[in-house]
Amino acid sequence: MTSTSVAPSSGIGARQVRLEDPGLLTGRDRFTSDLDIPGSLHAVFVRSPVVHARVTGVDSTDAEKAPGVVAVLTHRDLDLPAVFFPSFGRLIDAAYHRVPLASDVVRFVGDIVAVVVAETLTQARDAADLVEIDYDPLEAVVDPDAATAADAPLLFPATGTNVAVDIPFEAGERIEAPVQVSQRVAHPRMAVAPMEPLAVAAVPGDGGRLTVWCSTQMPHVLQGLMAGWLQMDPADLRVVCPAVGGGFGGKTPAEPDYVLIAAVARHLGRPVRWTQTRSENLLTMQARGHLFDVTLEATGDGRITSIRSASLTDVGAYPGLGIGMAMTARGLMTGVYDIPHAQHVVRCVATNTSPTVPFRGAGRPEAIHALERTVDRLAVELGLDPVEIRRRNFVPNEKFPYVNIMGTEYDSADFGKPLDEALRIVGYDGLRAEQSDRRAAGDDILLGIGVSCYVEVSAGTPGMGSEYASVEVDEDGTATVVAGTSAHGQGHWTVYAQVVSEQMGIPVEQVRFVQSDTATVPRGMGTSGSRSLQLGGTAVRKAADEVVEQATQLAAHLLEASPDDIEVAHGQGLVVRGVPGRGLSWSEIAAAAADDDRRPPSMAPRLFADPGFDQGSGTSPFGAHIAVVEVDRQTGMTTLRRFVAVDDCGVVVNPLLAEGQVHGGVAAGIGQALFEASLFDEEGNPTTTSFAEYGMPSAADLISYDTAHTVTPTSRNPLGAKGLGEAGTTGSIAAVHNAVLDAVAHLGIHHIDLPLTPMRVWQALQDEE
Secondary structure: OEEOOOOOOOOOOOOOOOOOHHHHHHOOOOEHHHOOOOOOEEEEEEEOOOOOEEEEEEEOHHHHHOOOEEEEEOOOOOOOOOEOOHHHHOOOOHHHOEOOOOOOEEOOOOOEEEEEEEOOHHHHHHHHOOOEEEEEEOOOOOOHHHHOOOOOOOOOHHHOOOEEEEEEEEEEOOOOOOEEEEEEEEEOOEEOOOOOOOEEEEEEOHHHOEEEEEOOOOHHHHHHHHHHHOOOOHHHEEEEOOEOOOOOOOOOOOOHHHHHHHHHHHHHOOOEEEEOOHHHHHHHOEEOOEEEEEEEEEOOOOOEEEEEEEEEEEEEOOOOHHHHHHHHHHHOOOOOEOOOEEEEEEEEEEOOOOOEOOOOOOOHHHHHHHHHHHHHHHHHHHOOOHHHHHHOOEOOHHHOOEEOOOOOEEOOOOOHHHHHHHHHHHOHHHHHHHHHHHHHHOOOEEEEEEEEEEEOOEOOOOOOOEEOEEEEEOOOOOEEEEEOOOOOOOOHHHHHHHHHHHHHOOOHHHEEEEOOEOOOOOOOOOOOOOOHHHHHHHHHHHHHHHHHHHHHHHHHHHHOOOHHHEEEEOOOEEEEOOOOOOEEOHHHHHHHHOOOOOOOOOOOOOEEEOOOEEOOOOEOOEEEEEEEEEEEOOOOOEEEEEEEEEEEOEOOOOHHHHHHHHHHHHHHHHHHHHOOOOOEOOOOOEOOOOOOOOOOOOHHHOOOOEEEEOOOOOOOOOOOEOOOOOHHHHHHHHHHHHHHHHHHHHHOOOOOOOOOOHHHHHHHHHHHO
């Protein structure tokens, strides 16, 4: 069977507007906190206000007597296990694992000591203020460097160290090179800050069953993990995600808060709900927190021969998910460059701060930022243009598929292609000439141009290389896609419908979408690591192709034609090639499939397929970003003048959504470079727990970006698609950082730590003067 040459206007490559938006804009779609759950109780957590202390007493007498209070629970009331993500938890001593309710020791401001459950949220909040807890303060350590010292206060004395992970690595042969530069690059903590904070409602059912409504990225993974933690049969635990207001990696399925609420609901035998406040979110959902020490060695003409690096990652009071980010960063420390020798040490250290979680890029931006910053330092050392030194070290095209010295595979790339396009769009030579003129004139408005070339790995998380999807055509002619991915703003419904339209000729408006419910979706790995289109979208395509084949055989039988003569006619159904007017609509074919008297005996009574897709390994998106900034020498104020992002994610299914993904990622990267940091005072008290203190950029702080794409398809899936959701962040942080340092380089300033606030830049200018 062959398809017609007339492509659908809503198929692959179309700028299809999002099908999700009407439901979100009109309020038809509901978030977890919007759900009307009869008889539900409200939970409020009593969190530690001290950084590190022994808990010597909990008095809940007055709270228990408060109006509407049903229970005040501590670790003595609930037998809770340690909650951790297995793949990372296995790397560390079990003593580091977190139990949702602290018992004898609290280790950061925000550690949960008790939970108050009441009939209303106001009653629960009021009663929580009445719980009295006695603390015996312990010495705290906040700085990750200080936490590694032999005499540092220990968060877990049984381990004998705060260093939870210490993994050295070396590969290749190091040869002596005449040029060497070293740079320490800090990638500070920041807040994930999704639009919707964490939210959960747990509803007990008959026979020990439990339904958990929550805002998560991976409902099926959460189902499996939570069932184990609560010692339940996974079949008795239903996890449902209604609309989810963003995740960015912060809503992974190892949330102790969700396990706690589920346990409370089972303990009380009543529905219990909890929604994180914004201050709780800024306090406890934090990411990044890396220090990189990078040394590059090179020949006199700029050929990099070795990278020696070490990362020190602050993973907070309970090491866990943050470890994964350090491991991902290690694999990308050579970036887009063909470097024959590498040495790297991963160290993850516990401190008396909030445990860290992934955030957009999850190790990728950190590695690229550290490397690209140091490559710029090498260019200055050698007197080379930043573009030229990059070109001299790119992995040659003929080496793909390529395995870098760290052991990470890049399936396909042409690193020079997006760089050339970005240089063309930004007008690089003209900008350099303008910069030279300004410097010669002594202009106080300093011009800087920052270049960043990146590569990442998408859909490469071990154990998450496959995905489920089904496609079924109903008797009304519509198609239903059931997907194991779990969208939280990405536009899965839209792009999956485009794939169906491309393969089956069914308009996107006639494609229904089911996701994020373990009772209706047989299995799935959820959404993270830029995996959804290439895995979930390919699973949809394979299912659609099988349904088309089923329909072809049935249509050939009904029309008394050869299957080889049946083809898809977009917007019509299946027709006999070359015979106008002879064909069947999808509605007619689906009705025939359900009719025992019309379909062949060997055929199933429905047009349905769910073959799934296993890609086996990840793909390598790449690109080049260029930032143009102006720095006011008198105030230190940085103004972003232009930003060009040229990304290569293989085949682009929906250019409109792709642009949106890049815009969002770039905004996140610019925010980190110029504005954002989660801060603590010397004692470990958080100082950025509201948007009044935390530097979250708004639209008014940002500019419109120039985005473009080059296309280097992957052969690892039939769509030819790679991930894109993290690309904008991966390339943009280093581009902005390099731009600001380029603006002040002629003044002898070689490095300023992020975020590049006016005060930090001004202070660097003053120090140099």
